[in-house]
Amino acid sequence: MAATTPTLGPFPGGMDNRRADYDLRGGRDVGDLLRNAVNVDLTNQGRARRRAGFDLAQAGLDCHSLWAPRSGAFGLYADAGDVFCVRPVAGALQRVQIAQGYGMTSALSFAEVHEAVYFSDGLRVGSYHPVSGPTPAWVPQFGVEIQGRRLDALPAGHIVAFHRNRALVAVHNTLFYSEPFVPHLYDPAQNFMQFPGRITVLACVEAGIAVCADQTYFLPGGVPSASMVATLNYGAVEGTLTYQPGTGGGAAWMSPMGLVTLSQSGEITNVQESRVVVGTADRGASVYRRSNGLRQLISTLSDPGEAKAGIGSFMEAEIVRKETLL
Structure with missing residues (x-):
């Protein structure tokens, strides 16, 4: 039988x-x-x-750092040292160059600042203004005097964020933040915080700011903050922060212990630790995906020890060992 x-x-x-x-x-x-x-x-x-395949939407030479605002109206990314904007026009993608000389040696970080977008690659700063509005351009400035105070332009950093009328920039383990309503300027004498390790995520929600460094911290109300709470004893994988589409959603990122979510009320939760072990990664990316009625958060992680097969490409193999028959 x-x-x-x-x-x-x-x-x-x-x-x-x-x-x-x-x-x-x-x-x-x-x-x-x-x-x-x-x-x-x-x-x-x-x-x-089975997951559907994909089609080439836009060719490039060395594309990276793809980002889009919550509205999804357009996308920004770096390609061979230039920054491009892509948006759907008549069923196709329209690509327009908006800046030169960014992202040659490092990733770009973008942040919505009212109607504009601030960005930096750690070496230079810049801003994109798709529509006219009051937000000033982010350009290098030193010794600007406003109401008797000396303010400088925010420095270039590897992470850019925005919360409650203040722009934020992470430079290694230091968090710099602007004066309110002048997001491109900060007081170099007092507008900064230092953390024990490199900052890998700045997640901003209504209740405050999550800062991932050697641990995951939460700053109630934002900066400057009267208190700081360590919520998780580990940090995050750099580059994996994403926000739920729309205005009422929270944030999410990948950590060494799996996916972490941050609600608008400031609640931080690891939703994978009890079931999923995540491999070692030094960088990654995340995106919300809607397809065929499904809503998914997809994260990809880069293994620092993976074998490279050329610039910007890699090889990945999965080995499944079957039972040995005697």
Whole structure:
């Protein structure tokens, strides 16, 4: 009599790579679990379906640092030392160069500042103004006097953010922040905070600012803050911060212990630590994706030890070992 092949699924609980591969029965409340999932999407009901492929939308030479505002009206990215804006026009992508000399050796960081966008690659600063408005351009300035106070332009940094009429810039382990309503200027004598490690994420929500460095800290109300709370004893993977589309959503990023979410009220939660082990990564990227009724947050991580196969490309292989038959 032939043995019956056991079936697994559906998988409403998703992945769990902390369990052994012979222990993926999750029980009545959780359902079955996946050890791994490659190039598949899980529906809201836990059914697995093959992920669709992709088409080339815009060619480039060395594209990186893709970013879009919450409205999704346009996108900005770096390509071979220039900054480009892309937006959908008549069913196609229109690409326009907006700046030169950025991103040759490092990633760019972007932040919405009212109707404008501030950006920096750690060496230079710049701003993009898609529509006219009151936000000043971010250019190098020193010794600007406003109401008897000496203010300088915010320095270039590897992270740019904006919260409650103040622009923020991270330079290694130091957080600089602007004066209110003049987001391009700060007081060099007092508008800064230092952290024990390199800052990798600045996440801004209504209740305050999360700063990921050697640990994850929360600044209630923003900067300057009367208090600072350490909420997680680890930091984040640089470049993985993303915000939920729309104005009422929170933020999310990848940490060494899995995906972390930040609500508008300031609640920080690791939603993966109990089930998923994340590999070592020094940088990554995240994006919200909507497709065929699914809403997903997708993060990609860069392994500092991965074998490179040319500039801007890499090879990845997954090895699945089958049972040895005797």
